[in-house]
Amino acid sequence: MFDVGSHRLDVMVYLLNEVDKVAAFFETLHCGYEVEDSVVISMKLVNGMHGVANFNWNIKSGSDEFEIYGTEGKILARPLDKGHLELHRGKQVEAFELPPPKITHWGLVENFIRAVNQNKPLICSGEEGMKTNLIMEAAYRSARTGAVETVDKV
Numbered sequence: 001m002f003d004v005g006s007h008r009l010d011v012m013v014y015l016l017n018e019v020d021k022v023a024a025f026f027e028t029l030h031c032g033y034e035v036e037d038s039v040v041i042s043m044k045l046v047n048g049m050h051g052v053a054n055f056n057w058n059i060k061s062g063s064d065e066f067e068i069y070g071t072e073g074k075i076l077a078r079p080l081d082k083g084h085l086e087l088h089r090g091k092q093v094e095a096f097e098l099p100p101p102k103i104t105h106w107g108l109v110e111n112f113i114r115a116v117n118q119n120k121p122l123i124c125s126g127e128e129g130m131k132t133n134l135i136m137e138a139a140y141r142s143a144r145t146g147a148v149e150t151v152d153k154v
Contacts, residue, residue: 004064005039005055008080010124010132011066012053017045018131023148024139030058041139130154 013019021044026036037058043051056062066077073089083098101107107123114120134152142149 003057005053006132006136008055008066009053009135010129012051013128013131013135015068016049016051017047018153019043019051019135019138019151020046021148021150022135022138022142024142026140026143033057036143039139041135041142043135127154 009019022041024039024041027038028034028036029038037056039053039055041053043053045051064079064081066080068075073087076086076088078084078086081100083100085096085098087094087096111120111123115122131154134154138149138151141147
């Protein structure tokens with residue numbers, strides 16, 4: 001989960017809100033790794049919303065999808081890493097193409113250089129990154145204990 005899962009949780013927190021509680025299942029089912037290859041996390045956000053994250057490294061035809069459902073419609077990013085986004089409002093669908101940068105992390109590198117050279121704020125502070133780590137820590141606790149776990153605050 002610390003691989004791609006951490007980044008997807010970070011996007012969820014950025015777009016929706018911080019996570020309050022988690023219930024998680026972690027398994028090593030097929031790949032023979034010493035770490036989990038199948039993860040499911042159910043989450044309750046601090047604003048009362050619910051979220052589900054499903055990370056699998058044991059599916060040969062896997063995909064990188066991000067979906068948000070609301071009372072008025074949904075946003076689908078399928079696949080997330082290719083920049084295709086659909087906004088559904090009732091029967092209306094708008095499609096957006098947001099091509100990813102050629103160098104994935106270049107924006108973060110530029111921001112870091114600006115922060116150091118010009119005393120500008122970072123796009124993602126250490127506190128923001130810590131929120132994701134605390135979600136993962138609570139999820140690991142939940143997977144071990146079988147209980148719903150509260151996410152510690154930064």
